[in-house]
Amino acid sequence: xxxxxxxxxxxxxxxxxxxxxxxxxxxxxxxxxxxxxxxxxxxxxxxxxxxxxxxxxxxxxxxxxxxxxxxxxxxxxxxxxxxxxxxxxxxxxxxxxxxxxxxxxxxxxxxxxxxxxxxxxxxxxxxxxxxxxxxxxxxxxxxxxxxxxxxxxxxxxxxxxxxxxxxxxxxxxxxxxxxxxxxxxxxxxxxxxxxxxxxxxxxxxxxxxxxxxxxxxxxxxxxxxxxxxxxxxxxxxxxxxxxxxxxxxxxxxxxxxxxxxxxxxxxxxxxxxxxxxxxxxxxxxxxxxxxxxxxxxxxxxxxxxxxxxxxxxxxxxxxxxxxxxxxxxxxxxxxxxxxxxxxxxxxxxxxxxxxxxxxxxxxxxxxxxxxxxxxxxxxxxxxxxxxxxxxxxxxxxxxxxxxxxxxxxxxxxxxxxxxxxxxxxxxxxxxxxxxxxxxxxxxxxxxxxxxxxxxxxxxxxxxxxxxxxxxxxxxxxxxxxxxxxxxxxxxxxxxxxxxxxxxxxxxxxxxxxxxxxxxxxxxxxxxxxxxxxxxxxxxxxxxxxxxxxxxxxxxxxxxxxxxxxxxxxxxxxxxxxxxxxxxxxxxxxxxxxxxxxxxxxxxxxxxxxxxxxxxxxxxxxxxxxxxxxxxxxxxxxxxxxxxxxxxxxxxxxxxxxxxxxxxxxxxxxxxxxxxxxxxxxxxxxxxxxxxxxxxxxxxxxxxxxxxxxxxxxxxxxxxxxxxxxxxxxxxxxxxxxxxxxxxxxxxxxxxxxxxxxxx
Numbered sequence: 175x176x177x178x179x180x181x182x183x184x185x186x187x188x189x190x191x192x193x194x195x196x197x198x199x200x201x202x203x204x205x206x207x208x209x210x211x212x213x214x215x216x217x218x219x220x221x222x223x224x225x226x227x228x229x230x231x232x233x234x235x236x237x238x239x240x241x242x243x244x245x246x247x248x249x250x251x252x253x254x255x256x257x258x259x260x261x262x263x264x265x266x267x268x269x270x271x272x273x274x275x276x277x278x279x280x281x282x283x284x285x286x287x288x289x290x291x292x293x294x295x296x297x298x299x300x301x302x303x304x305x306x307x308x309x310x311x312x313x314x315x316x317x318x319x320x321x322x323x324x325x326x327x328x329x330x331x332x333x334x335x336x337x338x339x340x341x342x343x344x345x346x347x348x349x350x351x352x353x354x355x356x357x358x359x360x361x362x363x364x365x366x367x368x369x370x371x372x373x374x375x376x377x378x379x380x381x382x383x384x385x386x387x388x389x390x391x392x393x394x395x396x397x398x399x400x401x402x403x404x405x406x407x408x409x410x411x412x413x414x415x416x417x418x419x420x421x422x423x424x425x426x427x428x429x430x431x432x433x434x435x436x437x438x439x440x441x442x443x444x445x446x447x448x449x450x451x452x453x454x455x456x457x458x459x460x461x462x463x464x465x466x467x468x469x470x471x472x473x474x475x476x477x478x479x480x481x482x483x484x485x486x487x488x489x490x491x492x493x494x495x496x497x498x499x500x501x502x503x504x505x506x507x508x509x510x511x512x513x514x515x516x517x518x519x520x521x522x523x524x525x526x527x528x529x530x531x532x533x534x535x536x537x538x539x540x541x542x543x544x545x546x547x548x549x550x551x552x553x554x555x556x557x558x559x560x561x562x563x564x565x566x567x568x569x570x571x572x573x574x575x576x577x578x579x580x581x582x583x584x585x586x587x588x589x590x591x592x593x594x595x596x597x598x599x600x601x602x603x604x605x606x607x608x609x610x611x612x613x614x615x616x617x618x619x620x621x622x623x624x625x626x627x628x629x630x631x632x633x634x635x636x637x638x639x640x641x642x643x644x645x646x647x648x649x650x651x652x653x654x655x656x657x658x659x660x661x662x663x664x665x666x667x668x669x670x671x672x673x674x675x676x677x678x679x680x681x682x683x684x685x686x687x688x689x690x691x692x693x694x695x696x697x698x699x700x701x702x703x704x705x706x707x708x709x710x711x712x713x714x715x716x717x718x719x720x721x722x723x724x725x726x727x728x729x730x731x732x733x734x735x736x737x738x739x740x741x742x743x744x745x746x747x748x749x750x751x752x753x754x755x756x757x758x759x760x761x762x763x764x765x766x767x768x769x770x771x772x773x774x775x776x777x778x779x780x781x782x783x784x785x786x787x788x789x790x791x792x793x794x795x796x797x798x799x800x801x802x803x804x805x806x807x808x809x810x811x812x813x814x815x816x817x818x819x820x821x822x823x824x825x826x827x828x829x830x831x832x833x834x835x836x837x838x839x840x841x842x843x844x845x846x847x848x849x850x851x852x853x854x855x856x857x858x859x860x861x862x863x864x865x866x867x868x869x870x871x872x873x874x875x876x877x878x879x880x881x882x883x884x885x886x887x888x889x890x891x892x893x894x895x896x897x898x899x900x901x902x903x904x905x906x907x908x909x910x911x912x913x914x915x916x917x918x919x920x921x922x923x924x925x926x927x928x929x930x931x932x933x
Contacts, residue, residue: 183249188377189353190253195370196356196922197698198348199231199250201238214240220247227258228829230342238347257696258828259806262721263768265331267759269317270820272775274751275759277322281312285323303328304763318759319822325729325762327770331822339812339830341709343698346919356923357382361398363925364390364933365600368691369838370699371925372397372433389414390933393433396424408481412488418500418507421485425510429472431839435503436625442466444625444841447865449798458798472513483519487528496531497540507535556581560589567593571601575612578648579636587651594659599931600687606656607687607888611879613637613645620862620879625841627863630875657896663932664900674894674903675912677921681891684884686924691861692842693835700859701924703884706832708778708855709813715774716826717793719805720764729762729796730805732772733869736781737788744870745774747796754780755789758823762796773825775818778855786852790877792869794844801837807847808834809857833859846872849881860884890921893930 193200217240221231231239239247255261268275288299288309299309304326308315313322320327357378360371367375375394379385379401389395395414402411415421419435427433430441442463449462474482489496500507511517511532520529534540543562550559559581563570570577570590578586594602611617615637618630637645684703691702700706717732733746734755745752747760758773776789791809795801810816810830818825835847846862862880864872894916898905909915921927 185381186246186249187253189381190250191257191696192356192374192377193348193352194253194257194345194697195374195695195699196348196352197343197919198346198352199235199239200348200353201235201242201246203350216244216247220251223251224254224345225342226336226829227254227260228337228339228342228827228831229254230344232344232346235345235347258831259718259826260333260828262718262771263330263765264333264716264718264771264824264826265319265327265329266771266773266823266825267318267320267322267325267327267761269319269823270818271758271773271823271825272756272818274756275314275317275322277313277750282323284309284312289323302326320761320763322759325760327761327763327765329822330765330768331819331824333824333826333828334819334822335817335827337829338814338816338827341813342829353378353382356925357385358387359923359925359929361385361387361389361394362929363394364598364928364931365687365924366391366393366690367925368686368689369693370691370695373694376401384410392420392423395420396427396433399424400428408484412485415485415489417489417491418486418496419503421482422500422503422506422510425482426506430470432625434624435506438467438470438506440623440625441470441841444865448795448800448841448843450867451798452867456798462798472509474514479514479516479519482514483516483525483528486516486531487525489527493527493530493534494540497535498542500535501540501542502544511536551577551580554581556585556589560585564589564593567596568598568601571597571605574605574652575609576634576636578652579634579640583644583648583651587655591655594655595662597659598933599660599663600928602656602659603685603888603893603931604687606653607685607886608883609649609652610886611882613649615642615645617882618875618879620876620883622863627843627865628873628876628880630873630879660893660896660932661900664897667901667932669901669903671901671903671913673906673912674898674914675906675909675916676891676894676898677917678891679918680894680916680921681889683890683921684887685890685893686927687887689861691835692840692863693837693845693847693861695833695835697831697834698922699924700833702860703887704859705851706811706857706859708811708850708857710811710815711778712811712816713776713778713789713850713857714810714816714825714830715776715791715808716771716810717773717805717807718769718771718826719802721769721804722767723764723769723802725766726764727762727797728764728802729760730772730802731760731794731796731869732757732774732807733792733794734774734776735790735792735870735872735874736786737790737874738784738786742870742874746869753784754778754786758825771826775825776850778852781852788852789850790846790872790874791848791850792844792846792864792872794864794866794869794871796867800840801842801845803837803839805837806834807837807845808832809848811857832857835861843867844869844871846877849877858884890916890927890930897930 189200289307299307300315301307302321304321304324306321306323319329360375375397399411399414426435445466446459446463449458451457517532519525520532547559547562574590611619615633618632620628621631622628686701689702719730720728731747736743743752745755745757750757754777756775761770764770793807809832811832812830816830842863844864844866849858860880906912
């Protein structure tokens, strides 16, 4: 059946977006030809417009574009404009904001007083469209695009400067083969997918044939199940459920959008805290908490109840085992059982297994494995505790460090070594990566509780009873054991190759393990912890929000926190100019539909001279609630000076964007999205949510802990070196001469990289 043109256009746009995130452009096989050709003016025009946005094209892509239609060219160019934001409003509050306006707190106080006690419509000063009267001698109004008092913009300017960065992102050619490979890699990924990968997977599942291979991660499984249910294939969905935990995970995902089982009370507490306010009359914690509780109430119709009852009744698992799996989330299961009327369905004919499950679970007629482990731990019964842990190697791996401190290295490590071959590779690598931090008495670790924000926590109290030499021995024992097991797995894998090429840059790229980025990267994506070199003498932060929304109060703030050896300084809405930093002005109202923007310029030479160590990039919601969805934030960088419009203050150039992320929603109140290492002249991309109404409310100890954790991560290149040694591959420096090639193009697909994690 021939699809309507508008539907074909939507499909093509989504597939193009998926490929663009991998620094490529998808061209359907039907459009690919190999006949001799000459470059037509139409294609030349397209390439020139793409270059204006900071992209180049490879030779293969250029040939492919030559045979595509003008409509395809238009769709591609429109997508690139949308992704780079050229159709958005990038006008800040201040014109030519690189020259300070020298506004002061006194200007705001005088303006407030005049407006609060104004008795005449003819009071001296200028009345602005927002209704505020700006007294003479306060703000220099000729420098503003809006009201300097309330932050309401009145003017929208265009982007004036394009192509200021001579370094372009070269786009490669993708065909149907690459899309199929990406789908298979995402499904087989041995680590949890981040938000960008999840969006990619959902798009590919719509337009490519249904998957046939195994699915490695439970969170990925939920997306496939959702696809089957959406198309009415309940039987196929039923076959993918392996335990009651899978069923609850799917139900919770459909109810909250969370692929992880975040407790209801955590969601309520986060929502309430996000709606707190420094100004008490605007504090809406109680109301927000009540609204969150109402949204979390479970309501299902009879069709949905019957479907879930069939799923549970059809599970091929021992009833007592099912109860034990359900036990850790007993409170949540109680709510689901009531809402889904599962006890009622368990009494029906052909639902005997469900009935037996409900009776055993409700009357708690089962043992809990974890309870017995805890019992033996408290009794210092290492033999029985380890015998139980060996039954579940994954749980053993997650508790290995604490068990080493509790029972001692001599007992824990040999017991774990017996089952190390059954442990998922991602857990082995995680143990090897984080042993240094965990067994260090002086390091505060950064953790992110399920559904919470990143926190700095002190080390395990039991560390104090061991000497430094003993702790060093523990680190060494864990690392050697895990790497030995990974080497064994690589050696046992069949491989006829003799030579291998490992791109040197892969030794600077961390493995994507333990990171679930919740922001979407529409431009070529990068792994958390990736380091971006600063080529020039300036880094320009940007934030754009409110596009598509009606005019309203929506106060998002962009801040930069400068960290010195003995102090911190902040460049934000309340401190527009400080050492090495300039802010474009605080906007608190978004104009109708077009959105608005803020910038911060960082001058590296000034920061180096002031002996600054780091600059932490943050964005946060000053308004009640979380960060508004679709807010885009990132930074620009260029070898050459980047211009700022003197007439409007627009300072955005898509060609200079080094990294950008889009926030799609959720419970994030504040976000650390990057750290500039001043002396190294590198920007480290990270994603660290925090609570607080101000950009400086994050915990610097948590940031340091996160940086330490990222530094401790194993690089892709290091794991490939283990593979090369285990498989006796000769490392060569020439890609063309290698049997196996691992370069930057291959590493862009984080899901494909996870195939190195052999289980």
